[in-house]
Amino acid sequence: MKLNLKVWRQQNNSAKGKFVNYKIDDVSEHMSFLEMLDVLNEELIKKSEDTIAFDHDCREGICGSCGFMINGRAHGPGSGIATCQLHMRSFKDGDTIIIEPFRAEGFPVIKDLMIDRSAFDRILQVGGYISAKTGGIPDGNAIPIKKEDSDLSMDAAACIGCGACVAACPNSSAMLFVSAKISHLGLLPQGKIENDERVIKLVAQMDEEKFGSCSNTYACEAECPKEISVTNIARLNKYFIKANL
């Protein structure tokens, strides 16, 4: 198929970016979205033009490196997939596709579609862990954990930190990401002990990193490639209230 691409090009963070139009022929519907961009970049190299910079690593939806806004949707159309899992069969011959970086004050653009997501790392650094020394591998049955809690914790741990929640949110809120970490650690007995300090520190750092507040539109849940539930946000709120009372 033939496609028209409008791609955001920006030399660096301080440069003024703009959309550049590209025409691309011979796109196979079996290609992934990133492979389509690879083909375009090959063509740009042949023409001695600057290639389009974008993040990627595993290309199987588990590393959280890739991600941009594709036709107004974080990770493109569909749900439960990262950009690398989006296939070109989701588009039709002759389509125009608008490709933009995830836009948020907390995610400055590095170049073109690449953004700096280190704000997420800094949020985790203030308390997104358990500080107890865990030693060697404990006996699996030494600490009884309710199946329901361990399932909820594992579901939250599926977060890959791609930032689609922030990108999709009209308030650029990172609540889904932060709440996934809070639930992941806070539901288990080893992590529960530090719940109060963790939630206060993580929320403060989230605000510090210039992420917005949640207005419960749930756009984050709809775009999350790991389908992290917004009930985690309710849990964060509950822990936050408890920690402050």
Add this chain to the structure above:
Amino acid sequence: MKIVNSFLTSSVGKKILMSLTGLFLCSFLIIHVSGNLLLFKNDNGVSFDLYSHFMSTNLIIRTIEIGLFAFILLHIYVGLLLTFTNRKLRPKNYKKYKLSETTTFESRIMRLSAVLVLIFLIIHLRTFWFEARFLGATSQYKLILTSFSNLYYTGFYIFSMLLLAMHLKHGFQSAFQTLGIKNSNYNTIINIFSFIFWFIIPILFASMPIYIFLNK
């Protein structure tokens, strides 16, 4: 002090304040709508005027009234604060942004419905509350009859109730999410109450001007 600090400085705290003030205002709607149901009593407004007189003279109600105004102002203030803070956090808007595919209609028009409900509230207070409290109108029932004999005024009321319904459809259940109560155990009960607040109460409110307009 720890609580005050967290609430006033953190984004989550401000949202909690927003939800608590919102829920308090919702509780007022119940009292308001149940009292107003007296309009349907066929006694030429005698019961309704008695009820309005009681509401405007009773000391407890007058005290709660001050709280009500304070909560309305607080709800508006925190709402504005959050809106303007959030707006700055996306330095450049998307060229294409399909929120319509990921969010509900009522959540997207929350700010618009808020502004229009506020305009309605000001007009509503001016027509009834201000008239009785400061300009010496003795019969609220007569005021209501005069106001709702006007087609445009009645239409404006019905339109405003539609917006209130949209505001409550998102706002009511949203408050429970913010308070951390919304989870699979309580979802059904929250949804039932949400339906009462966003659907039944605005319909009851809207039915009053319609009833009076049709019976003028």
